[in-house]
Amino acid sequence: MITLNINGFEVEIKEGSTIYQAASSIGVKIPTLCHDERLKPHGSCRICVVEVEGARSLVASCSTPASNGMVVHTESESVITARREILDLMLANHPLDCLTCEKAGRCTLQDLCYQYDIEESSFDGKKKKYEKDTSNEFYYADQTKCILCGKCVYVCSQVQNTDAICFVDRGFETHVGTPFDLGLAKSTCVSCGNCVAACPVGALMPKRKEKFRYWEIDKVKTTCSYCGVGCQMELLVKDNKVVEVEPVKGHSNDGMLCVKGRFSYDFINHSSRLKKPMVRKNGVLEEVSWDEAYDVIANKITEVKESDGADAITGFSSARALTEENYLMTKLMRAVIGTNNIDHCARL
Amino acid sequence: MTNGIADIQKADALFVTGSNTTESHPVIGAQIKRAARNGAKLIVADPRKIPLAEEADIFLKIKPGTSIALHNAMMNVIINEGLQDDKYIRENTENYEELVESLKKYSLEYAAEITGVEAYLIREAAIMYASAEAASILYCMGITQHTNGTETVMSLSNLALITGNIGKVGTGVNPLRGQNNVQGACDMGALPNVYTGYQPVTNTGAREKFEQAWGVKLSDKIGLTVTETFKAIDEDRVKMLYICGENPMISDPDTHHAERALDKVFLVVQDLFLTETAELADVVLPAASFAEKDGTFVNTERRIQRVRKAVEAPGEAKPDWIIFMELMNRLGYEEHFNSAEEIFEEIRQLTPQYAGVTYERIKNKGIQWPCPTLDHPGTNVLHAGKPARGAGFLKPVEHLESLEIGEDKYPLVMTTGRMLYQYHTRTMTGKTEGINLIAPELYAEINPSLAQEKGITDGEVVKVTSRRGSVTMKAKVTDRVNKEVVFVPFHWDSGANVLTNGDELDKYCKIPGLKVTGVNIEKAD
Amino acid sequence: MDLYRSHVLVCGGTGCASSESGRIIDNFNELLIEHGLDKEVKIVKTGCFGLCEAGPVVVVYPEGAFYSMIKVSDVPTIVEEHLLKGRIVTDLLYKDHTTSETMNSIDEVGFYKKQRRVALRNCGVINPESIEEYIAFDGYQALGNVLTEMSPNQVIDIVKRSGLRGRGGGGFPTGTKWEFTQKAVGDLKYVACNADEGDPGAFMDRSVLEGDPHAIVEAMAIAGYAVGASKGFVYVRAEYPIAVKRLQIAIDQAKENGLLGEDIFGTGFNFDMEIRLGAGAFVCGEETALIASIEGKRGMPRVRPPFPAVKGIFDKPTLLNNVETFANIPQIILKGAEWFASIGTEKSKGTKVFALAGKINNTGLLEIPMGTTLREAIYDVGGGIPNGKAFKAVQTGGPSGGCIPAEYLDTPIDYDNLIALGSMMGSGGMIVLDEDNCMVDVARFFLDFTEEESCGKCTPCREGTKRMHELLDKIVDGKGTMDDVAKLETLAKTIKGASLCGLGQTAPNPVLSTLKYFRHEYEAHVLDHKCPAGVCSALLQYLVVPDLCKKCGICAAKCPVNCISGVKGKEVYLIDQDKCIKCGACMDACPFKAIKKG
Structure with missing residues (x-):
């Protein structure tokens, strides 16, 4: 354990921790655009610079190890000047289209410009302009909005381990692209959207089917209903409709989702969902009331039990349904109908 | 899984077999790749050159259905090289001598002959697995969906036991479960032989416990499995079938047989959509989706996690548990739960592994069972210290050729599986346009030299025929598969499972041999 | 060995080779045979002599006759x-x-009198493609001594006591770096040589590799022994074909002679080397970017720590030194730490090689003891400024160095003095500027370079160098304001303080040092709309002086854009300032000096 001083507070922390981690541990929030605990520290955005007494220059808190006796200031005048200057530089190369930008309301650049009172850039030079890559079915990449924090590239190479995207060109012309700039559809991208979830600005966004603002939605944390990994996710809901799904850091998924969990949620609100019970009458399925459907089933159960015994009735429960529902179906079969003929598709 | 998912990062070697992880469990696949890139050794065994094979230190392109020979040969190498964990074997296993004896005939040459994998690769894989400080086995349906699936799993656990790779962090024999709550369904006793927590219906004590809790007399007769049911319908032993959230018309073997049975029986189907199975039903009940109800799912690492309601169900659709409850009441059994949580409370009382779990405790983070008491943190590693039954029984198992193989009329082996973009029978993923654009239709992967022999070009329509029937589909010519192997994803209707065998089942767990089907392939007329 | 009465040394360095020194050698050989002298006189193709201004150079021994500009x-x-x-x-x-x-x-x-050649001692002396000649000049003796008589700790101790500091720019104590790498835990370790010389006009590393490649092979093997590595990489620019070729020859010869490979000198020590070619990205000279590039990744710097000594190539402990640093090692081993430490200043020991260019008579490569003053380097060794022009500044340290004005000419050159003056040692670039250079334009020139060479990873460098460049463009175009100058200065300081790697941290140096010493030139551009040196074309006007104009029309005939009007013999000519592209062709053409620049 080492002890350092941050903004006048003593902090004790494990050796090898960064200044950023030390600050977080006592609730001191240092702004960042590129930090992600899952990644090797890369120190790209430089917004998290802090002042360390005795150091030659400002240091990036996300990648500088805390050391014993260090005295750190996270919001000193020189720190704020540098942060403002860096935001000024970012904004100088970023469209000011927050009014129509789909990221508005949860854009870190927007939040930091607000925090540090940067209304517009003081530079009026060249701005980047790239064509949107809309070739992926589920998300688009708008490099014009990219601030090159690098998170998407590193999430793809270090967390998802797919290496579909990379940095292309250098200097001011640097942008995130695919090998040979062939576009996302022709890359090795598996559409997991984990880069999209990492993007702090509007450069990587899910393709929306309806318009909504992030401040209009409710978020509900739940568990993915596809495979058995049990990824944690949030359903974003507007007007009783799931409009987007986002990964949440859970035990098993480390903040990741796959294409199915992330983008294949249309079934929930699909027009072909069953809305009423149906009973086959004269060979055709007809909509009926719940009462009638229950009657038909209950009568059939009684009938079969009487004629052939309870073991002539079989139930298939569902590996898709809730634990509680599975329990109740086994109880229905065993306690109410009286048979152990209950199974599910574990083998398929 | 005996060990948690996060343990993957703690293993020094990973043996992934019969699992196309990056497509079937993409988020675990990503974690396996990360471990491999951070220095863990990766051994992959699969009949296809799956994406994970690209990351592997050793890739064993094995003939479908020959895993036992591979595992036995690996164990033979390990014992010959003296790499077994003698202390663990002495203290924690039984029947080691018999196992050693049974392995003797599995020389590298013999195993190479059966598996089609070069002998030196089998040897290197064995040494790599056995020399690791902590080695983990991850497997999936490629191991289990065989007529000798149970024995294949036994051979894997033998491999883990003789190297002491069980009960420690970063080790284990880890099945990757295919469905969101297949673990929960099993835990709840949605199986013909057990109540919740795997308490046997044939055990008097267990039965009496449930009789008391449920207030009725219970049957001590083991019930029918899914695969046995269709035969029972054929033979008029089953007259009524109630299916909740399953689509056997696509997922079950030998579709034609299944269809005949489903047509014959009085069928109730409870689902989100009018699936291929629901279309045959006498009664169809509209169910709520996962986004429309509160409850829990249990994932592949035994973690009980919350599901929360986000939107209202459409029309008159209801959560399954409400439907069951109302039906129970209709049948004269009084049942009054106000929420899934109340049901969970009842489960806790009857299920020792779940006793310590409450909704309050899993509000933020799920808990891995066994969790016997309220102050128990849950269990990441099973069989810690000692195997659960006291000592691991090393049951010798032998390689057996599938009955599907060896007839001139069906010289090729079809193996089925999943692809990244579609899920199971497509009832959910098939509703997303983008998914269908990327993965629009059924196909068969065939090797270029087979294609050349048969005069088939990439993208051409071919007819795949088995003893059960024929299906036409597009050919995808690729060296992912060897010449004698055809791969067909099973997601589409009137597809792969028209061809598979539903009669020959594993003698222990009644799983069908979906991974090995004798077929022939010709250009379609 | 055959004895010859005369040796003719012909420079085979890149500069002289491009002036046909290869054909000169062939010609010598043909004529020697023709005259029957081929058993008496030996032609030797050597590395660079340093005085490239005088190339192609031929020196005939025993007289030491120094023939220059030979055709x-x-x-x-x-x-x-x-x-x-x-x-x-x-x-x-x-x-x-x-x-x-x-x-x-x-x-x-x-040019040679004040020099002291340690790193360059064999350049221009031996045939770099002959291991025998290297050995004849004590080559591989240091390696032999080290392997047979010294422990790794003793080697590190000598390097530490010699006071040698990294010649690549940072000036980090070399012995300490070796010690860190030796102490780092790793099943495998690497030694790497940074030969990615990227400063425009700098060619000291190239000269060593071209003129004395065995010295690098020997030094890296010594380093491998000291730190416990058995594999070395040399990362060299693909644009140095001669250096690459000769280094490969040296590696092959060393292997053939058992000086590389397994069981060197029968001591059980193994060391092998491999060349990795760089694609010419300036940033790949930064150590972490260089390592990424060796690993086959995009050459992008990463954060330190961990330092390469702990996690370098493929995450293994790696000792990374520059070519010139390595070139000093065999001499330090042979002559001792005390000998080396006796040269130079208190904190900067030994000699330093500089590439002297710009407005200087003796363009070329010089090696001088640390502590030599800038004046001695420029005037005594460099021969001063051509054409009697006045010295204005010297820019040291490559594109991210600073400009040092005349008042500091008597500063002794060492790491710390140059930094104190707002410049740096860098790898040893030294560009002399005279009264005809505009300092704003000079700053812009270097920014143009660093902006393009920024790897694009961190915000201050990627975005900031672009904006500095744009502000300088504005000032040079006469459109700048004093606010722009102030903005330039704040921006430069932010970039210096907040950038990720050395490239960004030093890229503002040309701006900051010119603002410090030549602020009046910025002010002249902004306030008076004048470029005092007459360089910035937007602020220039070519004017016909009516009194001197003889109405000959030659100027109008020469003008490439036809912007000069007048009537031959009748009317004084007039330049249309809107159309003029300020090429100066009219002024050069006027026989009567009737066109003035102002």
Whole structure:
């Protein structure tokens, strides 16, 4: 354990921790655009610079190890000047289209410009302009909005381990692209959207089917209903409709989702969902009331039990349904109908 | 899984077999790749050159259905090289001598002959697995969906036991479960032989416990499995079938047989959509989706996690548990739960592994069972210290050729599986346009030299025929598969499972041999 | 070994080679055979002599006759006169720039007098493609001593005591770096040599690799022994074909002779080397970017720590030194730490090689003891400024160095003094600027370079160098304001303070140092709309002086954009300022000096 001083507070922390981690541990929030605990520290955005007494220059808190006796200031005048200057530089190369930008309301650049009172850039030079890559079915990449924090590239190479995207060109012309700039559809991208979830600005966004603002939605944390990994996710809901799904850091998924969990949620609100019970009458399925459907089933159960015994009735429960529902179906079969003929598709 | 998912990062070697992880469990696949890139050794065994094979230190392109020979040969190498964990074997296993004896005939040459994998690769894989400080086995349906699936799993656990790779962090024999709550369904006793927590219906004590809790007399007769049911319908032993959230018309073997049975029986189907199975039903009940109800799912690492309601169900659709409850009441059994949580409370009382779990405790983070008491943190590693039954029984198992193989009329082996973009029978993923654009239709992967022999070009329509029937589909010519192997994803209707065998089942767990089907392939007329 | 009465050394460095020194060698050999002298006179293709200004260079021993600017057509004269008849060809000898005095022997040449050659000791002396010649000049003796008589700790101790500091720019104590790498835990370790010389105009590393490649092979093997590595990488620019070729020859020869490979000198020590070619990205000279590039990744710096000594190539402990640093090692081992430490200043020991360019008479490569003053380097060794122009500044340290004005000419050169002056040692670039250079334009020139070479990873460098460049463009175009100058200065400080790697941290130096020493030039551009040096074209006007104009029309005829009007013999000519592209062709053409620049 080492002890350092941050903004006048003593902090004790494990050796090898960064200044950023030390600050977080006592609730001191240092702004960042590129930090992600899952990644090797890369120190790209430089917004998290802090002042360390005795150091030659400002240091990036996300990648500088805390050391014993260090005295750190996270919001000193020189720190704020540098942060403002860096935001000024970012904004100088970023469209000011927050009014129509789909990221508005949860854009870190927007939040930091607000925090540090940067209304517009003081530079009026060249701005980047790239064509949107809309070739992926589920998300688009708008490099014009990219601030090159690098998170998407590193999430793809270090967390998802797919290496579909990379940095292309250098200097001011640097942008995130695919090998040979062939576009996302022709890359090795598996559409997991984990880069999209990492993007702090509007450069990587899910393709929306309806318009909504992030401040209009409710978020509900739940568990993915596809495979058995049990990824944690949030359903974003507007007007009783799931409009987007986002990964949440859970035990098993480390903040990741796959294409199915992330983008294949249309079934929930699909027009072909069953809305009423149906009973086959004269060979055709007809909509009926719940009462009638229950009657038909209950009568059939009684009938079969009487004629052939309870073991002539079989139930298939569902590996898709809730634990509680599975329990109740086994109880229905065993306690109410009286048979152990209950199974599910574990083998398929 | 005996060990948690996060343990993957703690293993020094990973043996992934019969699992196309990056497509079937993409988020675990990503974690396996990360471990491999951070220095863990990766051994992959699969009949296809799956994406994970690209990351592997050793890739064993094995003939479908020959895993036992591979595992036995690996164990033979390990014992010959003296790499077994003698202390663990002495203290924690039984029947080691018999196992050693049974392995003797599995020389590298013999195993190479059966598996089609070069002998030196089998040897290197064995040494790599056995020399690791902590080695983990991850497997999936490629191991289990065989007529000798149970024995294949036994051979894997033998491999883990003789190297002491069980009960420690970063080790284990880890099945990757295919469905969101297949673990929960099993835990709840949605199986013909057990109540919740795997308490046997044939055990008097267990039965009496449930009789008391449920207030009725219970049957001590083991019930029918899914695969046995269709035969029972054929033979008029089953007259009524109630299916909740399953689509056997696509997922079950030998579709034609299944269809005949489903047509014959009085069928109730409870689902989100009018699936291929629901279309045959006498009664169809509209169910709520996962986004429309509160409850829990249990994932592949035994973690009980919350599901929360986000939107209202459409029309008159209801959560399954409400439907069951109302039906129970209709049948004269009084049942009054106000929420899934109340049901969970009842489960806790009857299920020792779940006793310590409450909704309050899993509000933020799920808990891995066994969790016997309220102050128990849950269990990441099973069989810690000692195997659960006291000592691991090393049951010798032998390689057996599938009955599907060896007839001139069906010289090729079809193996089925999943692809990244579609899920199971497509009832959910098939509703997303983008998914269908990327993965629009059924196909068969065939090797270029087979294609050349048969005069088939990439993208051409071919007819795949088995003893059960024929299906036409597009050919995808690729060296992912060897010449004698055809791969067909099973997601589409009137597809792969028209061809598979539903009669020959594993003698222990009644799983069908979906991974090995004798077929022939010709250009379609 | 055959004995020869005369040795003719012909420079085979890149500069002289591009002036046909290869054909000169062929010609010598042909003529020697023709005259039956081939058993008496030996032609040696050497590395660079340093005085590239005088190339192609031919030196004939034993006299030490220093022939300069030799053409193929001069070869018969030298053969017939000097080699056959023993008469030195005075006309072809090198002449001093300032005195125009003919130098009979290389020992008399002023350029060499104040130099002290340690790193370059064999350059221009031996045939770099011959291991025998290297060995004849004590080559591989240091490696032998180290492997047979010294422990790794003793080697590190000597390097530490010598006071050698990294010659790549950082000036980090070399012995300490070796010690860190030795102490780092790792099943495998690497030694790497940074030969990615990227500063425009700098060629010290190239000269060493071209002129004395075995010194690098030997030094890396010594380093491998000291830190416990058995594999070395040399990362060299693909644009250095001669260096790459000769280094490969050296590696192959060393292997053939058992000086690389397994069980070197029968001591059980194994060391092998491999060349990795760089694609010419300036940032790949930064150590972490270089490592990424060796690993086959995009050359992008990463954060430190971990330092390469702990996690370098493929995450293994890696010792990374620059070419010149390595070139000093065998000499330090042979002559001792005390000998090396006796050269130089208190904190900067030994010598330093500089590439002298710009407004200087003796363009070339010089190696001088640390502590030599800038004045001695520029005037005594460099021969001063051509054409009697006034010295304005010297830019040291490559594109991210700073400009040092005349008042600091007597500063002794060492790491710390240069940093104190707002510049740096860098890898040893030294560009002399005279009164005709505009300092704002100079700053812009270097920004143009660093902006393009920024890897694009961190915000301050990627975005900031672009904006600095744009502000400088504005000032140079006469559209700048004093606010822009202030903005430039704040921005430069932010970039310096907040960038990720050395490239960004030093890229503002040309701006900051010119703002410090030549602020008046910025002000002249902004406030007076004048470029004092007459360089910035937007602020220039070419004007016809009516009194001097003879109405000949030559100016109008020469103007490439037809912007000069007048009537021949009748009317004074007039330049249309809106159309003028300020090429100066009219002024050069006017026989009456009637066109003025202002």
